[in-house]
Amino acid sequence: MGNLLINxxxxxxxxxLAVKLDSADKALILQQIHYWLNRSNNVRDGFRxxxxxxxxxxxxxxxxxxxxxxxxxxDLEKRxxxxxxxxxxxxxxxxxxxxxxxxxxxxxxxxxxxxxxxIGTERPNGMxxxxxxNTNRLPETTTETTKENSAAVAAPSSxxxxxxxxxxxxxxxxxxxxxFNHYKAWRKKSAKHSNDYLFSQLKLYKQYIAQNKDWYRPMxxxxxxxxxxxxxxxxSTEQKHEGREYWTxx
Numbered sequence: 001m002g003n004l005l006i007n008x009x010x011x012x013x014x015x016x017l018a019v020k021l022d023s024a025d026k027a028l029i030l031q032q033i034h035y036w037l038n039r040s041n042n043v044r045d046g047f048r049x050x051x052x053x054x055x056x057x058x059x060x061x062x063x064x065x066x067x068x069x070x071x072x073x074x075d076l077e078k079r080x081x082x083x084x085x086x087x088x089x090x091x092x093x094x095x096x097x098x099x100x101x102x103x104x105x106x107x108x109x110x111x112x113x114x115x116x117x118x119i120g121t122e123r124p125n126g127m128x129x130x131x132x133x134n135t136n137r138l139p140e141t142t143t144e145t146t147k148e149n150s151a152a153v154a155a156p157s158s159x160x161x162x163x164x165x166x167x168x169x170x171x172x173x174x175x176x177x178x179x180f181n182h183y184k185a186w187r188k189k190s191a192k193h194s195n196d197y198l199f200s201q202l203k204l205y206k207q208y209i210a211q212n213k214d215w216y217r218p219m220x221x222x223x224x225x226x227x228x229x230x231x232x233x234x235x236s237t238e239q240k241h242e243g244r245e246y247w248t249x250x
Contacts, residue, residue, distance in 0.1 A: 020108055021079075025064060026072045030081060032060060034100055042097070044087050049097040051088075073098070080104045089160045092177050159187050162195050167221065169202060171209065175222025182225040201229040208233035 011028050018027040033050065040048045054066040061069060073096075076082040081104050085097040163183045167176065187193050209218050219228060 017108075021076075023072070025061070025068075026076060029057075029061065029069070029072055030076060030100065033082070033098055037100060042087070044085065044097070047099050049085060049087065049099045051095050051097045053095065081108070089164065090180060092180070093160065159184050162187070166195050166198050166202065169199070170218075170221050170224065171206065172218040172221050172224075174220040178222035179225035182222070182227070186225075186227070198229055204233060204235055205229070205231075207235045211236055 011032065013024065013027040013031045017030070018024040021027050021030070036050045037048045040050050042049045042051075054070055057069045057073075058064065058066045064072075073082065077084055080101055083099050083101050085099070086094070087097050088095055160180075163180050166183075167173075167179065170179075205218075205224070209216060218224075
């Protein structure tokens with residue numbers, strides 16, 4: 001069987017929607033957002049929302065560039081089919097949250113003469129769609145992760161709250177935005193990258209700071225979170241006795 005024939009769950013969309021939007025790609029993006037909304041646990045203001053980075057959207061639509069995807073999302077927003085919001089915990093995080101304006105979609109479906117109920121799924125705000133959809137989608141790669149891939153990559157909401165936890169304990173608050181970007185990239189590299197490790201490293205670093213406070217000042221947060229938490233420090237683990245001092249570390 002050829003490698004370009006269907007061996008995996010395909011992305012599917014109504015031809016009618018693609019015609020109305022003048023783009024099969026825009027229709028696929030809207031359909032995929034609908035798929036994720038039905039699986040989202042992010043409820044704000046009575047609606048389910050999803051969010052994703054441009055890079056993660058690109059993973060789901062690899063034939064489209066990130067800029068093209070962003071342009072298509074913006075177009076769907078201008079058409080009134082997508083509604084955006086910002087419910088990020090970090091004030092400097094500008095990641096857009098999306099939900100579908102199902103009333104506008106209903107009007108679009110009515111204009112096309114489509115009145116068939118949604119197949120195999122529910123409208124995320126509890127009302128039935130008038131446009132049929134198919135729920136056979138690609139593996140769940142959005143940042144709204146399932147249990148399977150959440151073990152590999154932490155969701156942004158979890159990353160943000162975890163970052164705030166470790167940031168609140170760090171002694172030098174300079175460079176928070178850069179620190180968060182470093183932290184987020186580090187966390188996404190491996191499921192083994194956790195706050196438990198950072199807290200253990202920070203504990204040693206704070207001991208080093210306290211034992212050398214006469215001359216040493218803690219580095220900026222943006223520096224420490226940029227991999228400097230892996231540094232090794234000489235930290236005294238016992239009290240001084242008769243002029244002798246015992247050390248552990250590098």
